[in-house]
Amino acid sequence: MSLSGTSPLSSSREQQLVAFWAPFLLLHLGCPDNISAYALEDNKLSLRQAVDVVCQVLGVMYVLYQYIYLGYNTGDLLPASILMFVVGAAKYIERAFALWRGDLGNIRGSSTEDEQQRSRQRVDSLTVRRRVLDNEQALLLAHGLFDFCRRAMVDDSSVQDEDHADSQAATSERIFSLEWSSMCKVVEMELSLMYDVLYTKATVIHTWGGYLIRLLSPVASATAASLFWSLEKDCFMTIDIIIT
Incomplete structure (x- = not known):
């Protein structure tokens, strides 16, 4: 027309x-x-x-x-x-x-200093009292660690300061301290969150x-x-x- x-x-x-x-x-x-x-x-x-x-x-x-x-x-x-x-x-x-x-090139290096600081604060505020997590606890932990996992998935090494290295070490220690099934549950939820970023409108909906x-x-x-x-x-x- x-x-x-x-x-x-x-x-x-x-x-x-x-x-x-x-x-x-x-x-x-x-x-x-x-x-x-x-x-x-x-x-x-x-x-x-x-x-x-x-x-x-x-x-x-x-x-x-x-x-x-x-x-x-x-x-x-x-x-x-x-x-x-x-x-x-x-x-x-x-x-x-x-x-x-959702472009991997835009995700890589897209985290600002404020976002990284908030992610560290979320991780620090999450206290895992039990090595076995239910679904709600695993989801909260996955959200708290998502900024770290997202950068790892896209191989983003743009931030290499000492605080960031300490946060990565604390994150790894937190994950590997979980029982095996809980660790797998958190990883599955991280992958699900990453799927939402790549293939849905999650990043603009919220x-x-x-x-x-x-x-x-x-x-x-x-x-x-x-x-x-x-x-x-x-x-x-x-x-x-x-x-x-």
């Missing part, structure tokens, strides 16, 4: 309804929260992929402007389209940012922006649905209404 300039559809109102589907393309491209990549190569957000994101968002903006904003008698379809465009663009850009955060998107998306979708149902639909085809 953005490239042809004209449409074989019979009426302008039908063009507007098809244009209303464009923001849902961005929602589809944004992927679910538990999937951002299918292989490590997907996380290498190349210049071509970045251009794809920009072109898709601009293409949807043009379609909405051409067929809905400039269309006659838009009614409630314009605000509903704007709401879904904002949600779709946010989810799509969020996925691109998750791919960038941020203020991620929380805001998930708070406003259902509200925006429900509002858009209400606006659509309040729209006069006599000139639309029944199958298009059902799909919408």
Whole structure:
């Protein structure tokens, strides 16, 4: 629709309804929260992929402007389209940012001094009183040690100060002091956390922006649905209404 300039559809109102589907393309491209990549190569957000994101968002903006904003008698379809465009663009850009955060090259050396200090404080605050851990204790320990394990998994040796070496020694001592099954349980959870970083949106979900998107998306979708149902639909085809 953005490239042809004209449409074989019979009426302008039908063009507007098809244009209303464009923001849902961005929602589809944004992927679910538990999937951002299918292989490590997907996380290498190349210049071509970045251009794809920009072109898709601009293409949807043009379609909405051409067929809905400039269309006659838009009614409630314009605000509903704007709401879904904002949600779709946010989810799509969020996925691109998750791919960038999941790139091994960006993970390597990405820990700041403040993050390293907080990780050391978390480790120091975790006191393992028993050599056998239940799932909750193992998960807490895995989160506390994740910064160290993440850098080890990506072979990051950018920090070589004495405090860091002491922290690594304390971390190793803490892990190897566990009973064998508990040690394996912690390692499994570390691998699970690393999987979330590489193949899901975990790194961007647990941020203020991620929380805001998930708070406003259902509200925006429900509002858009209400606006659509309040729209006069006599000139639309029944199958298009059902799909919408």
